[in-house]
Amino acid sequence: MKRRLPQISELRPLMQFERSAFDRASRLAKAADVWDLRAMAKRRTPRPAFDYVDGAAQRELTVDRTRAAFDAVELLPRILHGTEKVDLTTTIAGGHSALPFGIAPTGFTRFMHSEGEDGGSAAARDAGIPFTLSTMGTRSPEQVAEASPGGRHWFQLYLWKDRERSRALLDRAWASGFETLLVTVDTPVAGQRLRDTRNGMTIPPRLTLKTVLDASYRPEWWFNFLTTDPLTFASLSGSSADLPSIINSMFDPTLSMADLEWVRSVWPGQLFVKGVLTAEDTRRSLDVGADGLVVSNHGGRQLDRAPVSLRALPEVRAEAGSSVEIILDSGIMSGADIVAALCLGADFALIGRAYLYGLMAGGREGVSRVIELLAKEMEVTMQLMGAGSAADLGPHLVRV
Template sequence: MVTRQIPNPKDILELMQFKRPEWNARKRRLDAALTIADLRTIAQRRTPKAAFDYTDGAAEGELSIARARQAFEDIEFHPGILTPAPSVDTSCEVLGGPSALPFGIAPTGFTRLMQTEGETAGAGAAAAAGIPFTLSTLGTTSIEDVRATNPHGRNWFQLYVMRDREISYGLTRRAAAAGFDTLFFTVDTPVGGARLRDKRNGFSIPPQLTLGTIINAIPRPWWWIDFLTTPKLEFASLSTTGGTVGELLDAAMDPTISYDDLEVIRGMWPGKIVIKGVQTVTDAKKLIDLGVDGIVLSNHGGRQLDRAPIPFRLLPEVVREVGKDATVIVDTGIMNGADIVASIALGATFTLVGRAYLYGLMAGGRQGVDRAIAILRSEIERTMKLLGVSTLAELGPRHVTQLTRLTPVAQPVRARAPRTSTAAKA
């Protein structure tokens, strides 16, 4: 039988330890976010629909981004046992320099429209975390201001080839002069993708007020106060704006971009050059054979060609074909530190996160970006410890199996009609 007794008041008091309240509302909501998905929920609540959907959305039916995320979920880890990893080293070397974590911040356009701190928050958080920050050609903070924010860290610049080539050349020279060490030559945007959420929302640069946007803004006054009381948006490349994002891209980009343009830019750039937007094994091999410093397997976050190849699914074959010593970077669909660990295990040198950082930005500005990085770091460290590895170099294909959900169907062979001889015809 259980022996019962009158509760001791002292014991009760020991059980009733109340948590000290957090009076800072921003810190309170960010501390409550345990995953990137939690940050996304906060971001959606705090950001007007048009700006949130620009970040969250993708092209057409948004199949590419959904498939990319599903591919990361469709993996199986194989932990080693009796291989203690009480502490882990998440640092790595990429493109001639260090990174404290196996991911950097991807280039994103129009970032200050999502939250007014924009690229300054991203570059500052990257500097604090010891990881690279990538500025987009369509960024809303200048090359020089990003450098001022992150003067001692690693800054990378993502370049679009514009119809007016002199714009692209000028940006290349400015990034080099500002000490950016790597150029991401982007090849997957000859025209803008059909981003249907933006069209349905009437999302434009600058934002256009409609009855719908005003109604949507009523419960989010802080966003409009920030937008209207901070400096006017400045773009890294566009001197004039007006229209939807797709219209701006179509007006600025050039569908005639070719290997000749790559050679011109390569001759101008003194640092490392990486080709972003590679989506086939054939192109990966050709580029590595040409001697570029690296490639990024990416379908632009699903924002260009819908139903495009899944970068994470391409990774093992690309690594087999181009060699383990080639710099192969992966982006698109990363929402968890485990996604990053799986990518490194299958041969990626490095990864990039875009939306994950932007959800943090929209949720809480610079502090939100810090929180996004902290969440990913924690997930990376925990996954490595559970796998029984102490360094990224210990990760290998033995730790990950890609489970099959989408499988290519063999192309049918068309039967040829039998030839009929002249004599038979006669």
């Protein structure tokens, strides 16, 4: 092989070095998928906050099995089914959504990033998808409505011991334009989230030598925490306590379907029951007047060894029939995961951890980046499968 010295004129076009960019937009643009945003979030967020999002109950078996279930699904390509454009729009809970997924309810959100629900709801509004506010959120229904006017807002309610307090909160949500209610039924008591116990997580966080040292490596988070309004539960009391104590003081392990029936009687909008995993509970929920169902294992954060939502989905769909709207929640980390859920019987999906990874990585812009990544992954996946819209997806396009 003959060799020669390279010419400067030949080297010059190859020497295009990128300038180092430290601004938020440039950093987020380098994320190729949600897992990249998770890595950014872990670097930028104190351990108690990151572990609250990333962790699950007890040995975290359910969350691991959920990921394995998604990874085990084969998506079947149909050759020579040319699809120039993919239509990702859909309808859910009586309204339009630009994408077949929305943002799930998450608690303590401003602990993860100071922009919290303000950033999440604004990003959802800009993307044309629903945003769900949690009972244990750090912004009130009124504040979310103000932060993202014109957005599509849903509200998540836990079944409380105190019906009057629940009724007052529902009235506030409805008056603020929250159109759909997700009633979470899988939290009679708090799940044993061992990472939170080991981290001594409280709301608001207590300043110990350990937490100060941990936060010192994340100056932006620390600065934002100290210079924004105090972190409290906007819909609850502002008292400080460990998380299981807060939850167990609110909820009642003796709650029954009669309590769900009461919520149905006082809520005028669409009502979805969140936490359904079996045919029996599907039927019971529909019998008390639920408009739709959210198949969810709470992200593996309640009962460890609970059924995997994706695997429970076909059973719930078979019992509910084709006319009932079903949302899949828990474990979604990619557009392909959403496609798999739609193929297996879901009408819509919710993102929880994925949304919070984006929030921790870059506030509102990070949430927008998550939505953008998932939408693009869905588009490419569906084109490769020969599916032009969500209506084209079904069991014939997957192998489990």
